Structure formats: C-alpha cells, structure tokens
Amino acid sequence: xxxxxxxxxxxxxxxxxxxxxxxxxxxxxxxxxxxxxxxxxxxxxxxxxxxxxxxxxxxxxxxxxxxxxxxxxxxxxxxxxxxxxxxxxxxxxxxxxxxxxxxxxxxxxxx
Amino acid sequence: xxxxxxxxxxxxxxxxxxxxxxxxxxxxxxxxxxxxxxxxxxxxxxxxxxxxxxxxxxxxxxxxxxxxxxxxxxxxxxxxxxxxxxxxxxxxxxxxxxxxxxxxxxxxxxxxxxxxx
Numbered sequence: 768x769x770x771x772x773x774x775x776x777x778x779x780x781x782x783x784x785x786x787x788x789x790x791x792x793x794x795x796x797x798x799x800x801x802x803x804x805x806x807x808x809x810x811x812x813x814x815x816x817x818x819x820x821x822x823x824x825x826x827x828x829x830x831x832x833x834x835x836x837x838x839x840x841x842x843x844x845x846x847x848x849x850x851x852x853x854x855x856x857x858x859x860x861x862x863x864x865x866x867x868x869x870x871x872x873x874x875x876x877x878x
Numbered sequence: 879x880x881x882x883x884x885x886x887x888x889x890x891x892x893x894x895x896x897x898x899x900x901x902x903x904x905x906x907x908x909x910x911x912x913x914x915x916x917x918x919x920x921x922x923x924x925x926x927x928x929x930x931x932x933x934x935x936x937x938x939x940x941x942x943x944x945x946x947x948x949x950x951x952x953x954x955x956x957x958x959x960x961x962x963x964x965x966x967x968x969x970x971x972x973x974x975x976x977x978x979x980x981x982x983x984x985x986x987x988x989x990x991x992x993x994x995x
Contacts, residue, residue, distance in 0.1 A: 800982045809882070809969050809985030810923075825982060857923060859982075867913070867983060869923035 769793050773858050773870035780848040780877045788843040788873050790858030796868075798861040799841040800825070801833065803854040804872075810857060816841055848877045881905065882970050882986035890992050891960055898945070899955040899989050901970035910974045912953040913983060914944065917967040926968075929953060965993045 774789045792799065797818045802810035802825075812825030816835040830852060832844040841860075845852060858870040883902045891897045903912065914926040929937045929944045937944045945954040957964055967990050971983040 802982075807987070809971075809987050810983070811985070812982045815982050855921065859923075866925065866928070868925075869915075872921050872923075874921075 771858055771860055771868050771870035773856075773873050775873060776871065777874045778876070780845070780875065782848060782850065782877060784848050785844070785846050786848070786875075788845070788856055788858070788875075790841045790843065790870060791839050792841075792858075792860040792868070793839065794860060794862060794868065795838060796860035796862040797838070799835065800859045800861070800867075801831070801841070801843045802857045802859065803827065804857060805854050813843065813856075845875075850877050853877045880986075881984045882972055884970055884986035884989050886989045887987075888990040888992070890994055893962060893993050893995050894959055897957040897960050897964070897991065899957075899968050899970075899991065901953045901955065901986060903951050903953060903970075903972050905951075905972065905974050907974045910972055912944070912946070913971040913973070914942070914953075914955045915969045915971060916964075917969065917988070919966070923969075927955065960993050962993050962995060965991060967991075 771792045800815045801813040804810045811827050813831050814833040816822045819838050822833050853876050856873045859867050861867045881904050910931045912929045916924040927937050927939045927942045927944050929946045936946050941958045943956045967988045969988045970986045975981050
C-alpha cells in the first residue's frame with residue numbers, strides 16, 4: 768500500500784517558470800489537501816478537495832491552482848514561480864476515519 | 879488570534895526522561911479533533927496521536943499520551959522514557975468541525991525536541 772505519493776521530491780525553478788507537483792493516493796480517500804511548510808514553521812493549507820471535481824481555497828492559495836479530475840489524483844500547479852514560493856510542499860489525504868496521511872514532501876526552490 | 883499555540887520553540891531533554899510538549903488551542907466549534915505529528919530531519923510527517931473533543935479519556939499510543947484539558951483548551955503531548963530517536967520537530971494540529979476531515983488541519987509552529995544522551 769503506497770499511501771500518498773508525491774513527485775518530484777526536489778525541484779529548482781527559475782523565476783517566472785511554471786510546474787506541476789503531482790500527488791496520488793491509493794486509499795480511496797475523498798478528501799485531499801495541499802500544504803506548504805516554510806522554514807521553521809508549521810504547515811499552511813493551500814487548497815483542498817472534498818471529492819472529484821470539487822476544490823476550494825485554503826489559507827494561502829495565491830499563486831497556485833489545483834484540479835481534481837479523479838479520486839486518486841490532486842495536482843498542484845504553480846504559474847509564474849516567485850521566490851516567495853520556495854518551500855516544502857506536502858500533499859495529504861483523509862478518509863472517514865478522520866486520520867490524515869501525508870506524502871513525503873516536495874522541496875521546491877525558486878531562484 | 880492563533881488557533882494553535884506551541885510556546886516551546888526548542889527543548890533539550892536527557893535520554894530516558896519524560897517529556898511534555900505544550901499545546902493550547904482556540905476554537906468555538908464544540909466538535910474538533912487534536913493531532914500530534916512528528917517530523918524528523920528527513921522531513922516526513924509522522925502521525926503520533928489523536929484526541930477528539932468528545933472523547934472521555936485521554937488518548938494513548940505506546941509511549942505517547944495526550945494530556946487533554948478541555949476547559950483550559952490544552953492538549954499537551956507526553957512522551958514517556960524518551961529515546962534518542964525522539965529528537966525531531968513536533969507539531970500540534972487541530973481539525974474543526976465534525977466529519978471526515980474536509981476542513982483540513984491547522985498547525986502550530988512546532989517544538990524542536992532534542993534528546994541528549
């Protein structure tokens with residue numbers, strides 16, 4: 768059982784470039800989330816989804832977009848990358864048992 | 879106002895001693911859940927323990943227990959008999975509302991725990 772899989776693990780982007788962070792879960796969870804973690808801080812919610820075709824903004828959505836075409840996949844899109852988006856990104860999913868499973872994270876640097 | 883407050887940025891503890899990591903929370907929702915996660919230097923988020931607002935007893939998971947004081951809005955993590963491998967960042971988090979977790983988690987800023995031999 769893979770749980771939540773994130774790719775890539777590391778990425779360096781130039782200012783203005785775009786990229787998609789991939790997230791896949793195999794637990795048939797309805798709820799999925801994207802968080803970012805800045806150095807020395809806790810995680811902040813970027814976007815979340817309660818099911819395929821439904822997404823909503825979290826605390827820090829600016830500069831990001833998401834889609835949820837299937838239950839399994841919840842990609843995060845960065846358009847026009849900025850240095851302020853340098854962070855570690857975590858994808859997570861949750862089922863009816865209220866437990867949250869996190870991916871291993873993507874470390875993104877924008878230079 | 880912060881929803882989750884962890885007042886200890888860092889702690890040094892001697893191996894085999896018990897450790898208490900503080901967490902206070904703020905919510906007006908009668909239904910909520912409190913979580914503790916461990917983040918070692920490798921970066922992954924490891925779930926430790928969960929306490930629901932309606933749970934009558936304090937949660938326990940092996941060496942981890944949660945000292946839940948609802949009236950004080952406190953949910954401290956207690957680690958008994960600390961080990962070197964317990965050195966990590968520890969995050970307290972809250973989910974507000976009932977249900978499967980649609981609202982996501984709100985995290986505190988964390989406590990960096992270092993266990994000394």
